[in-house]
Amino acid sequence: MQPNAVMLAVLLFGNLMLHYVSAQNAGFVKSPMSETKLTLDTFELYCDVIGNPTPEIQWWYAEINRADSFKQLWDGARKRRVSINTAYGNNGVSVLGITRLTLEDSGTYECRASNNPRRNDLRQNPAITWIRAQATISVLQKPKINASDQIILPSETKGPPVTLQCNLTNAHEGQQESFWMKNGVEIADSRNEQKNTEYIIKKPRSDDAGEYMCVYTFETAPNANATIEVKAAPEITGHKRSDNKNEGQSALLYCKSVGYPFPIWTWRKLDGSHYMVRVLFLCSI
Numbered sequence: 473m474q475p476n477a478v479m480l481a482v483l484l485f486g487n488l489m490l491h492y493v494s495a496q497n498a499g500f501v502k503s504p505m506s507e508t509k510l511t512l513d514t515f516e517l518y519c520d521v522i523g524n525p526t527p528e529i530q531w532w533y534a535e536i537n538r539a540d541s542f543k544q545l546w547d548g549a550r551k552r553r554v555s556i557n558t559a560y561g562n563n564g565v566s567v568l569g570i571t572r573l574t575l576e577d578s579g580t581y582e583c584r585a586s587n588n589p590r591r592n593d594l595r596q597n598p599a600i601t602w603i604r605a606q607a608t609i610s611v612l613q614k615p616k617i618n619a620s621d622q623i624i625l626p627s628e629t630k631g632p633p634v635t636l637q638c639n640l641t642n643a644h645e646g647q648q649e650s651f652w653m654k655n656g657v658e659i660a661d662s663r664n665e666q667k668n669t670e671y672i673i674k675k676p677r678s679d680d681a682g683e684y685m686c687v688y689t690f691e692t693a694p695n696a697n698a699t700i701e702v703k704a705a706p707e708i709t710g711h712k713r714s715d716n717k718n719e720g721q722s723a724l725l726y727c728k729s730v731g732y733p734f735p736i737w738t739w740r741k742l743d744g745s746h747y748m749v750r751v752l753f754l755c756s757i
């Protein structure tokens with residue numbers, strides 16, 4: 473035999489050995505995590521399983537304190553609110569999603585995985601052929617927040633102060649505090665511990681416009697929030713007046729505006745020519 477052929481034989485044999493040795497029982501890489509959610513929200517549970525051959529994954533559900541009554545979950549169950557997406561590659565990976573949660577969705581969710589060739593044999597005890605990982609999902613009634621209607625700021629600069637209000641009218645126990653956000657950023661010094669909270673814009677200007685949100689925090693439940701839109705007609709606050717360039721060079725002009733909802737820009741070109749080409753751009757909204 474040529475030395476090359478020997479090499480090849482060793483490689484092939486090695487590979488077969490590797491394949492044989494690496495047959496492996498199913499094991500969890502990532503198992504679903506318990507969570508508390510609010511009605512109408514969505515949750516997702518992840519399950520990632522390793523094994524050789526690639527394990528099969530199933531999802532099962534039991535009501536709280538009814539661990540004896542697990543039922544298998546299917547894609548499209550519960551009036552299509554349940555989705556199950558599973559991909560089989562080196563690992564088996566599955567995502568269970570449930571949308572528009574109701575209080576009845578509370579319970580124990582179980583990821584089951586197996587690559588045992590006898591896993592679907594009814595004479596086998598599934599407790600031995602399948603591995604399981606559980607997560608408890610608690611669904612709480614979403615708190616009700618009575619919030620101010622949207623506000624449109626007057627176009628004159630010295631309008632009267634604007635007050636944004638949120639009242640927590642129906643909530644589970646354990647309210648901690650509330651704070652305000654503008655365009656996704658917490659407003660400094662806006663925290664308090666009352667059920668009714670206000671944010672006052674003392675001298676409203678166009679750049680006070682935006683998406684405001686009051687957020688309530690709870691000891692053992694997710695945050696609850698309400699959004700109030702403060703709108704203002706857009707106003708151009710900055711632009712670059714001119715830029716002199718030679719032919720072939722590029723020029724940069726900019727326009728800046730405030731106002732909410734964010735404006736849609738259009739650029740127009742006014743053409744007037746004498747000895748040199750003079751191009752005038754106007755930005756408008």
Ligand SMILES: *[C@@H]1O[C@H](CO)[C@@H](O)[C@H](O)[C@H]1NC(C)=O
Pocket residue numbers: 618639641
């Ligand atoms: C919510 O606010 C509206 C108007 O501000 C009021 O009429 C209504 O009674 C409030 N609801 C509750 C539950 O406080």
Ligand SMILES: *[C@@H]1O[C@H](CO)[C@@H](O)[C@H](O)[C@H]1NC(C)=O
Pocket residue numbers: 618619620637638639668
């Ligand atoms: C919040 O409650 C206060 C005090 O009861 C009331 O004056 C105000 O109108 C309420 N605001 C909203 C938006 O419901």
Ligand SMILES: *[C@@H]1O[C@H](CO)[C@@H](O)[C@H](O)[C@H]1NC(C)=O
Pocket residue numbers: 510513687695696697
């Ligand atoms: C506001 O509430 C929604 C729905 O419950 C939630 O998905 C979101 O994360 C909350 N945002 C904040 C900043 O609390």
